[in-house]
Amino acid sequence: GIALLGLAGWFIAATALAGLAGAGLAFNFFAPSAGIRFLALARTGSRYAERLVTHDASLRLLAVLRVDLFRGLATLKAPSLARWRGAEMLQRLTSDVDALDNLYLRLILPVAVFILTAVTLLLALLQIGWGVAAMIAALLVGGLATAVSAGAWTRKAARRLAAAQEALRVRSVDLVRTQTDLAVSGSLRAQKQSALKAARTMAEAARYLDAADLVSGAMLSLLGATALLAMFLLAAGEYQAGRIGGPVLVLAVLVTLAAAEAVAPLRRGALEFGRTALAARRLAPLLENRTAGGLSAAGGAETSPARPPVLAFHEVEFRYAVDRLPVLAGFSLTVEPGERIAVMGMSGSGKSTLLAMIAGLVEPTAGHICMGGRPLGEIPASEQVASIGLLTQRTELFCDTIAENLRVAAPKAGDAQLWAALAAVELDAKVRSLPGGLQARLGEGGNGLSGGEARRLALARIVLKSAPVWLLDEPMAGLDEALAARVMANLTRKAGTATIIVAAHHGREAAFAHRVMRLDT
Ligand SMILES: Nc1ncnc2c1ncn2[C@@H]1O[C@H](COP(=O)(O)OP(=O)(O)OP(=O)(O)O)[C@@H](O)[C@H]1O
Ligand SMILES: [Mg+2]
Structure with a gap:
């Protein structure tokens, strides 16, 4: 996408300049236009392939995770299982597993894409000049820093949200299950209040996360716009000094615009990092447990043990x-x-x-x-x-x-x-x-x-x-x-x-x- 935007910008500017200079026939526009067509097709193709591959991979991953989790639970002995309350277990089996899914789609993948893009882009731009490359590097580092600090800033809130969600579940389940006893003992109201309190904490944490999402998004946009302006000024200076041509100027500016796009997905992953890390920490013991026999051993449920039990x-x-x-x-x-x-x-x-x-x-x-x-x-x-x-x-x-x-x-x-x-x-x-x-x-x-x-x-x-x-x-x-x-x-x-x-x-x-x-x- 970045290459396409850059090359297209360069091509349009170059043809325009060639036309102005009356050198239209001498200008080789076949190579760049073929390049643009290739990039446009490749972009569509790779977009499609990316969707196919990442969705398939994350669905598979989720399936593997769930099966492993159930395996882990199946091998647990009753005293270890009894330590969980029903609602807590429900939380592990639903939202924690879902949160782990983010690990791949929202964290590992965007970081990998970011690193790959950054390295390729910087190597390519070094051909144009140190100044341009440094500007893009500044944009990338700035974007990364924004995402990481947004993640650090919201970690506590993400954990608070998860805790409140769990508390709400536990209390609501208790409320429904022990309704009659609570009504008879006159504590129905107190139990309702405590469930409501959890709901309020949850809403507060969610609002805080929304605000962080909004602010970090705005900061990234601001960063992108600033970088764009700075790049334009820088490239214009270079152009005036005669160090780069007009088409390269356009290319540099458009690449900046596109590079800002590579930074944006980092933010989502960073914002959800707190929740994902918590889920990973909570599920790890259950997932590790799966190797100790698992469902295959549970097949023995059909056959009674060989020796008579004394x-x-x-x-x-x-x-x-x-x-x-x-x-x-x-x-x-x-x-x-x-x-x-x-x-x-x-x-x-x-x-x-x-x-x-x-x-x-x-x-x-x-x-x-x-x-x-x-x-x-x-x-x-x-x-x-x-x-x-x-x-x-x-x-x-x-x-x-x-x-x-x-x-x-x-x-x-x-x-x-x-x-x-x-x-x-x-x-x-x-x-x-x-x-x-x-x-x-x-x-x-x-x-x-x-x-x-x-x-x-x-x-x-x-x-x-x-x-x-x-x-x-x-x-x-x-x-x-x-x-x-x-x-x-x-x-x-x-x-x-x-x-x-x-x-x-x-x-x-x-x-x-x-x-x-x-x-x-
Ligand atoms: N979950 C528990 N936590 C703490 N103490 C318990 C728990 N369950 C039972 N106890 C205590 O352990 C003791 C033995 O309880 P247990 O239920 O085994 O008695 P039992 O002989 O079956 O009585 P019953 O005939 O009334 O059923 C009792 O003093 C009881 O108060
Ligand atoms: Mg008894």
């Missing part, structure tokens, strides 16, 4: 925080394959915590737990997930159909399998009576079923998954004695040779166990 606790201690009393201390236990164990104890004695440790949701603070002879820490997350069916104390159901709520545990299960699992928890008649049957939709958090029904639907998932180890946290909560006894009997039959550990308050769950382990003695 659980062994060696002097396990667990504290929720260093300054808290341990929930468990010096706990040792060996579980043989196929054994059914009831863990009993008062409320708060650590039953749920024990199950969470086996499932890898929390890690012991001392001692170690082995599964199938291997320490839990060495077992890949995907294998551990495949080996364990965990029924947590809180029933987690989704706003989706009954069938999809069940298929969370076994994505490939057919309808017949779903009905069999429902029958095992004595829920088949109930589901059949719902409009739509398996396709009946539950509301938010499983709304539409009673507490005990929801509990049994969650239990049906464990039956469907049929993992070698079943961890059931108070599975019979909300069920009457007769129903509990029937369901418990069905469950043990379905479990076959699987190892079961049940956390319980009542003797009714313990009645099906081979062994009872008391935590509060």
Whole structure:
């Protein structure tokens, strides 16, 4: 583009001068006009190619980044995942990845183009004279300095914007999720205010960035105009002194105009540098993680581990925080394959915590737990997930159909399998009576079923998954004695040779166990 503008300027001026001087026929206008045609075609072609290549490259890059990010997340164990709040994770998966996309399109590419243009231009202009080259160099350096200082100036605001955006998400998600509790406790208003505050901070930061964008843009325009004027004066002086011809004067001025264009894209990249750098810093740990196995290892989710898992606790201690009393201390236990164990104890004695440790949701603070002879820490997350069916104390159901709520545990299960699992928890008649049957939709958090029904639907998932180890946290909560006894009997039959550990308050769950382990003695 710069060469085209320069050559065209030179050509027009030269032909005009040749015409004025009456030397029209002697003037060779074939070579320059061919050059102009070539440059014009090349410019269109390269523009098209550039769009094609850079868009393709950045879309590919974005795809690779996203896949790598999910790989990184898939290999994380539950305790590391649990450190993230849902909204924070959402932020990483959406706007941070998008911001990284800028790295290539708005930062690396413009800087490379700038360096290439600067070097070529300066080498070419040195043929005309030191003065002209120095002037262009001044323009380029000035433009670069403007862009870099704009970047430094807005770094904090860019980070503030990202932080406020995240805070807004976290608070809005909390606001919606805990709406009922907030309304009952009278703190709905305060939560709304805090979300609004984040929105205001976000708007302020965005306004500041807009202003910086405007000011730096104006400064660059001013710089370009000043350089143009200075170049004109300089070249006019040279021309008068007879050191350059008229056409070269026009060329120098037009090249200045075009060189200012090479500087402009630097500004966008510099302005977004703060956001991009922050995204890179936040995503780097997740992206690095991908090499540690990744989705390929997750393929193991379909195959159960070769050795039958036997659980062994060696002097396990667990504290929720260093300054808290341990929930468990010096706990040792060996579980043989196929054994059914009831863990009993008062409320708060650590039953749920024990199950969470086996499932890898929390890690012991001392001692170690082995599964199938291997320490839990060495077992890949995907294998551990495949080996364990965990029924947590809180029933987690989704706003989706009954069938999809069940298929969370076994994505490939057919309808017949779903009905069999429902029958095992004595829920088949109930589901059949719902409009739509398996396709009946539950509301938010499983709304539409009673507490005990929801509990049994969650239990049906464990039956469907049929993992070698079943961890059931108070599975019979909300069920009457007769129903509990029937369901418990069905469950043990379905479990076959699987190892079961049940956390319980009542003797009714313990009645099906081979062994009872008391935590509060
Ligand atoms: N996330 C947590 N952070 C801090 N302390 C916790 C946390 N979860 C549980 N605790 C504490 O750890 C102890 C054991 O809790 P746990 O849930 O394992 O008890 P539990 O035996 O399952 O009780 P319940 O029968 O009521 O379900 C309790 O004193 C509890 O207050
Ligand atoms: Mg519990």
